[in-house]
Amino acid sequence: MSIRVIIADDESLMRSGLRLLLGAADDIDIIAEAAHGAEAIELSRELSPDIILMDIRMPVMDGLEATRTLMAQASHPEVLILTAFGTDEFVLQALRSGAAGYILKDTPPDELIHAVRAAANGTRTLSPSAIDSLLGGATTSATEAGRFGPTGAGALQNSSGPDPLEPLTSREREIAEAVAKGLTNAQVARALFVSTATVKTHLARIFYKFDVSTRVQLALLVNERR
The missing domain is CATH 3.40.50.2300 (Response regulator)
Structure with missing residues (x-):
């Protein structure tokens, strides 16, 4: 159809x-x-x-x-x-x-x-450039939060805090970072020499571990460690 x-x-x-x-x-x-x-x-x-x-x-x-x-x-x-x-x-x-x-x-x-x-x-x-813009705004917000104190429970961790990707396996970390750069599942699969189905399986586990439901939420989380 x-x-x-x-x-x-x-x-x-x-x-x-x-x-x-x-x-x-x-x-x-x-x-x-x-x-x-x-x-x-x-x-x-x-x-x-x-x-x-x-x-x-x-x-x-x-x-x-x-x-x-x-x-x-x-x-x-x-x-x-x-x-x-x-x-x-x-x-x-x-x-x-x-x-x-x-x-x-x-x-x-x-x-x-x-x-x-x-x-x-x-x-x-x-678009990758839209993600970059979005993450750039998040980084600015995080800098301001560090300067003036937390703005609430959802305030981003600063760079000196714990690594937010620690719960992930090395493969899951690679996929999370690739998704945060704006790559599609097919592009991630080609870059890591795995199948698209494998990427989807890992991504589902990543979403579950971090209790997120969108690639944008995941990208923001990955950006916390930069």
Whole structure:
């Protein structure tokens, strides 16, 4: 069954390019285009897509507001943010709004297609540069927490504290660090010369050990030791 996608971007040239790129995949079907967030919401209600590929800065209603509006509905598509802006503020807002991923417009075509498929399967995907931005913001927060004292139970440990990855085996540590760099399961598998199934098994154990449920949470935890 094809993944039904709506492209929401205020630039017609970008929409046309994305339609050609994604439409070339056998399992992706572009069912509509929207020039702003409000139109994306209207089309979503009419067509019930699986995924909305959503830009952030658009007229009438921006992508973040549109994502929040969609996520508040009882039945909604997954929203994959595709934007030129990789600042930690935008990344955090998108994730808090319920976006299934955050991809930058300079992402290679095959990785964008992978991100659409991952979102359709309920897996969150972030561009490596978006992860770097997010972790950079976390590092700044950790520095400020060390300067002014803890800000609560969730405050990050400083670099002089215990290694947060200590519970992991050497292989699990390699996989956790690779995921924190933004590598997909397939990329990790190729780098470590193991199967994708093996990576998934180790990742499930890592999530269990740290009581996390997303790659972003794992990336933030790994960053504590840097």
